[in-house]
Amino acid sequence: MNFKTLKLLISLIGIFSILLVGCSNDLQNTELSIVVEKRIGDENNYEDFREVTDNEQVQKLKEILKDANWINAKAEMVTPPDYRFAFRFKNPNIEAKAVLYELWITPNIDKVVLIGGNQYVKLDIDKSAELFKIVTGEELTDQ
Structure with a gap:
């Protein structure tokens, strides 16, 4: 795996984590x-x-x-x-x-x-x- 692919993968994981936390907070608040x-x-x-x-x-x-x-x-x-x-x-x-x-x-x-x-x-x-x-x-x- 080259450096650009690794960097992209880490960025996608970070974005996914942020979205997951944001959505779970919204879900918790709307309950x-x-x-x-x-x-x-x-x-x-x-x-x-x-x-x-x-x-x-x-x-x-x-x-x-x-x-x-x-x-x-x-x-x-x-x-x-x-x-x-x-x-x-x-x-x-x-x-x-x-x-x-x-x-x-x-x-x-x-x-x-x-x-x-x-x-x-x-x-x-x-x-x-x-x-x-x-x-x-x-x-x-x-x-």
Whole structure:
């Protein structure tokens, strides 16, 4: 094998590897959706509200949750959450323990409070509006 052939073969392997990694990341990212439930009345009763399947929105919500300043604490709220949501794999053959996120709208209707597992966070106005829009498809200020 001459030097040019070897160089071409190494280049093709490199390109193939880059494509394979890029495609596998896309596949991994598109496997998730967000399932949202909305509280009915004042009790702890919920109904299916919507499912977010748009990959950009799913990734944006994951980013907001990852960047939030979570507090490790067992928080208890006076009322049941206004909404609940969880990430779900689109492929039913993939099993994973999902974290249920509970969402409350603050009395001023400008922020949201989240509890996920044993963590608690109150998002700022901008992140609250962005998260609420992804989760519900509605504007927070319209509540």
